[in-house]
Amino acid sequence: MKTGNGEKMKIASASMLSVLLCIWIAACKPIPRNTETGTESSESFSKIYDKPDKATYTAVDIKQTEDGGYIILGKKDNYPYLLRVDGSGNFEWDKVFTASPENEEYEYSNPIPEVLIHNDEYYFFCNKTYENGDFIVMIKYNETNGSQEEILKRFSEDYEMPDLRNVFTPLHVVKQPNDRGVLLLAFTSPYDYVLLVSIDWNGDLEFEQQLEFRNYKCIYYYPLADRRFHFITRSSTSVRGMENFYNIQIYTGSDTILPCHSITRKLRSLDDPGREIWAAEFYLTKPFIAMECHEVLGEKIETGNKGKGIIKLDGIRFSGVDIEDHIITFYINSELKIDGEKTLVINKSTGKIDQQTELIESTPVYIKVMDVDGQTNIFFAGSSKNNKIVLYTYDLLKSKFLDKKYVGHTHIYEAAGLIETKDGGLAILGTTYVAGRLGRLCLFKLSIANLHIGTMTK
Amino acid sequence: MKKSALNHARIIKPVLYFLPVFMLLCHCAFPAFARGGGKSEEINATYRNLAEKMKEYYEGGELRQVIDLYNKECCEPGAGLEKWEPGKEKAEFKKVKKEIRAEFYQFLALSLIALNRPELGETYVRKMLVLRRDEGTDKYWLAVREMARYRYYVAPRFLVGVDLGTNFTFVRPGQRYMVLEPASETGREAYQKKYTFSLSHSRAMQVGLIIEYALGKNISISIQPTVSTQKFQYKNTFIRDKTGATEPATLDYTHNHTLGYLEIPFLLKYRLIKPKFKPYIQVGVYYSMLQSAIKSLHAESQDQEYKEDAIVDIKQLLNRTNLGIWVGAGIESGIGGFRLQIETNYKFGFKNIVDTANRFTNQQLMYAFYDVFDDMKLRNWELTLKVLLPIYFKAFRR
Incomplete structure (x- = not known):
């Protein structure tokens, strides 16, 4: 009997020791303790990119790179600043462009959207400050070898008004189809007009064209202190002869035809490189601050002469944003119809008009159309009066509001860009003020799971 | 201040879940105290006399009488040690003071051991030890003392x-x-x-x-x-x-x-x-x-x-x-x-x-x-x- 009890004791003791040993081994098993920050690139993330200095960083534009990462153009104080992050939003490198490598007395400033990617190199436009004023340069940056190059050095030098070179300010630039080059809108102060310039990637001018409307002067900053009234959007269309449709908006005349805000719209087909084919020019009583052209309405009327004909343009179907009585107003899948006076009139019976009183009128709104779960949605990103970024979602075809999401708390968060990501999500670029005073770039990635109706408010 | 109070309330709340459970456990525990404290003096006096009688039987060598007394006075009718198995005790006996019951178990165990029923005897030794868990083993009869000292541990x-x-x-x-x-x-x-x-x-x-x-x-x-x-x-x-x-x-x-x-x-x-x-x-x-x-x-x-x-x-x-x-x-x-x-x-x-x-x-x-x-x-x-x-x-x- 005693022997039996003794054996039981030994077994119990051995079991206890085994359990303790297992626990000790489990406790000692290393777990990752200082792994890299980040998530899978298909997931959501929120990042604020901080620098250990007191400079103010402001976001300008964002593009997604081939590898799923992001290149962000911003400003450090007023110097151009490039920030490269990976697909999970983790910092990779950054660069401040303070002065011309050829002569450091000439400083760079005022980078404009958009930042462009060509052959894995990054391009952007900014001012280069000379003795007598500002001049426009296109800067190419190669991340592989870190080389920086001024591509466009003597822009518009041969133009008939030679002193213009001292006073040009870039406004907006977009990439042309087939990676052919860029289209740039630039502004010149003394003569108050906007110039449309086509440039290839080597910096060679294809053409430049002064834009004006009925000889009214353009204006630069009235009534809002930014350049949102001057922009280029592009849309493909089924109207033959207008396959590459550009919608170029310039803002004119408030100093000559007050109080009406007039707008010059020039539609330009650039399907044939080097040729200047002006499609139409229209007048709008109220300017848009953002626009996405969905469809060009019209037809090509054959003249019977070897297939040649004229294009009869009826209007465009669009979504856009304007300011009505100091209130940001969204137009979702609306129509701009052309009346007999070459004036574009919003057909208010189409689409949806939504006033967003919570948005600040003096900050930009960004638009993106994309498919979510087989449904075409349109997203608007703006900056609200309670210092948050607001992302609105509408069903484009039904012109129906779906959802909205707020990003931010306590400190100021302002929207500065909105792009579709390669995994079907959305990336919102913004500027925030860390601890309420240090301007920093921020990037918010929403995965496709976060874009489903009802999940955005989570 | 309010948030602090809220914080404390959140912590205290689960404690309150336990309170009824704890009270229930205490309710179960108190009879254990009460059991040792005695019930009816009359019943205790009766069984004290019976315990004395059992002692006399044992000391007189009337071992069967010891067992019969236990069967008759302490067990349910027909559920005693007739089949040399532990008996089913009366509810009344269970309420008797533990030192009196321990006396019963002691002489019962000694008698069973003497009657060559050591395993059954041990059962009653264990019962006795549980009742006398705080006492030493020296006062036991030799046969029980060995068992109490070396074979069992009351816990x-x-x-x-x-x-x-x-x-x-x-x-x-x-x-x-x-x-x-x-x-x-x-x-x-x-x-x-x-x-x-x-x-x-x-x-x-x-x-x-x-x-x-x-x-x-x-x-x-x-x-x-x-x-x-x-x-x-x-x-x-x-x-x-x-x-x-x-x-x-x-x-x-x-x-x-x-x-x-x-x-x-x-x-x-x-x-x-x-x-x-x-x-x-x-x-x-x-x-x-x-x-x-x-x-x-x-x-x-x-x-x-x-x-x-x-x-x-x-x-x-x-x-x-x-x-x-x-x-x-x-x-x-x-x-x-x-x-x-x-x-x-x-x-x-x-x-x-x-x-x-x-x-x-x-x-x-x-x-x-x-x-x-x-x-x-x-x-x-x-x-x-x-x-x-x-x-x-x-x-x-x-």
Whole structure:
């Protein structure tokens, strides 16, 4: 009997020791303790990119790179600043462009959207400050070898008004189809007009064209202190002869035809490189601050002469944003119809008009159309009066509001860009003020799971 | 002040869940006291006389009379030792004072041993030992004395109790996450959270109930539902270079967390049999349910231009349950009718306490304080004082 009890004791003791040993081994098993920050690139993330200095960083534009990462153009104080992050939003490198490598007395400033990617190199436009004023340069940056190059050095030098070179300010630039080059809108102060310039990637001018409307002067900053009234959007269309449709908006005349805000719209087909084919020019009583052209309405009327004909343009179907009585107003899948006076009139019976009183009128709104779960949605990103970024979602075809999401708390968060990501999500670029005073770039990635109706408010 | 009161209410609330259970256990326990205190003096006097009579029978060598007396007076009719099996005792006999019953069992055991029924005799020796658990063995008859001294060990079979103690929490971070990303190649580590341990910020309290059941003289199992608050702290520092004559605006963020868990450990305890202080070790698993989770934040810039405090409910950001291993050791001593234990335990949480699906959902934390939880596993060391009340005893074989 005693022997039996003794054996039981030994077994119990051995079991206890085994359990303790297992626990000790489990406790000692290393777990990752200082792994890299980040998530899978298909997931959501929120990042604020901080620098250990007191400079103010402001976001300008964002593009997604081939590898799923992001290149962000911003400003450090007023110097151009490039920030490269990976697909999970983790910092990779950054660069401040303070002065011309050829002569450091000439400083760079005022980078404009958009930042462009060509052959894995990054391009952007900014001012280069000379003795007598500002001049426009296109800067190419190669991340592989870190080389920086001024591509466009003597822009518009041969133009008939030679002193213009001292006073040009870039406004907006977009990439042309087939990676052919860029289209740039630039502004010149003394003569108050906007110039449309086509440039290839080597910096060679294809053409430049002064834009004006009925000889009214353009204006630069009235009534809002930014350049949102001057922009280029592009849309493909089924109207033959207008396959590459550009919608170029310039803002004119408030100093000559007050109080009406007039707008010059020039539609330009650039399907044939080097040729200047002006499609139409229209007048709008109220300017848009953002626009996405969905469809060009019209037809090509054959003249019977070897297939040649004229294009009869009826209007465009669009979504856009304007300011009505100091209130940001969204137009979702609306129509701009052309009346007999070459004036574009919003057909208010189409689409949806939504006033967003919570948005600040003096900050930009960004638009993106994309498919979510087989449904075409349109997203608007703006900056609200309670210092948050607001992302609105509408069903484009039904012109129906779906959802909205707020990003931010306590400190100021302002929207500065909105792009579709390669995994079907959305990336919102913004500027925030860390601890309420240090301007920093921020990037918010929403995965496709976060874009489903009802999940955005989570 | 209100938030502080709310915080305390959240911690106390689960304690209130235990109160009815504890009262029920006490209700069960009190009859155990009462049983020893005597019922009816009349019944006790009757059985005292019967015990004397039984002693006379035994000393006179009338061993069958001893057994017959037990069968007749103490057992249900027809349920005595007729078949040489333990008898089913009357309810009335069970209420008799334990020293009187012990007298019965003693002479019954001696008679059975003498009648060559040692195993049945041992049954009654064990019953006697349980009743006389605090007495020495010297006064027993020789046959019983050997058995009592070397073959059996009387110990509590079932105990209930309460525990109260303090604990210290350590965090083992896994995958790191951050909202404020350093835009420099070398700054990532500087921006990661620094988990700090200190007696003031990592110490919390726990209180619970204990239900213990002895499987043998050394081994017992127990369930100890415990309300435990666990505290931990981490800090962030976002460095600003000094520019010009101005002070650097380095930002310091201090995050203090108080988590309230209801923990249910299932433990296997092994104790050494020592006369006064009985050391023991215990191992087991625990399952915990999150009851409350509060973060208190303090943010401050070095130049004092920015200062902010906040208290945030973070329950939504954490997993509601956790599972882990529990190991501990302690020492036990009997004081009066109670068992006093002082023990220390170490708990290894298996699961990441952060709900990964909700990690990025608290806008206040993310955008006002640039805070998002890393993956975290908790380790907790606790020091506990336990008071246990034995409900009944058993004579275990040595």
